Amino acid sequence: MLGIPLGLLTANGVEWAMHKYVLHQIGKKRSSFWSFHFHEHHREVRQHGYYDPNYEKFPLGLHAQGKETWSLIASSVLISPLFPVMPFYVGTLWYCALNYYLVHKRSHMDPEWGAANVPWHYDHHMGNNPGANWCVTKPWFDYLMGTREFSGLTPPETNVLGLRTLPKALQKAFAVPVKLKKPLRGAGARTP
Numbered sequence: 001m002l003g004i005p006l007g008l009l010t011a012n013g014v015e016w017a018m019h020k021y022v023l024h025q026i027g028k029k030r031s032s033f034w035s036f037h038f039h040e041h042h043r044e045v046r047q048h049g050y051y052d053p054n055y056e057k058f059p060l061g062l063h064a065q066g067k068e069t070w071s072l073i074a075s076s077v078l079i080s081p082l083f084p085v086m087p088f089y090v091g092t093l094w095y096c097a098l099n100y101y102l103v104h105k106r107s108h109m110d111p112e113w114g115a116a117n118v119p120w121h122y123d124h125h126m127g128n129n130p131g132a133n134w135c136v137t138k139p140w141f142d143y144l145m146g147t148r149e150f151s152g153l154t155p156p157e158t159n160v161l162g163l164r165t166l167p168k169a170l171q172k173a174f175a176v177p178v179k180l181k182k183p184l185r186g187a188g189a190r191t192p
Contacts, residue, residue, distance in 0.1 A: 007092025
């Protein structure tokens with residue numbers, strides 16, 4: 001059962017690292033397979049107010065969202081040999097891959113839902129600093145790595161776990177995000 005929290009933490013860390021180092025650093029090179037994210041997805045989202053029309057396409061195509069889907073499928077297949085040894089861990093990673101796709105897609109198909117439910121990802125795209133807020137599903141590694149920045153475009157989350165509410169017993173254990181707020185970089189940065 002320890003595999004479940006370890007899987008959740010691993011998935012969030014991989015989500016953060018892939019977004020920061022692969023999709024944004026390697027992906028800046030137009031010749032890279034990963035360039036779809038930075039050059040296509042970011043462009044579409046900025047042009048359409050966080051909405052990405054590519055999510056209307058069949059999810060297994062050769063467009064940006066198809067490449068995202070194929071990458072998630074390939075990752076899931078690669079870890080499948082570990083399932084007999086670590087079923088809870090691998091099962092959690094499979095869940096996280098599906099959840100990532102569904103949350104990311106819904107946030108860009110319904111910008112109001114995205115701003116309300118994944119404000120850290122909305123801030124990544126619509127704020128002044130696309131070099132921050134690397135997490136999509138939960139902001140855990142953004143807080144751990146100090147990369148969560150508030151744009152002022154969305155209400156900040158009330159806890160660092162990115163959950164709508166926390167039981168009172170846990171509220172004291174987790175910092176209130178706005179108390180951790182660091183100033184935004186760039187001209188015209190807004191604060192909440």
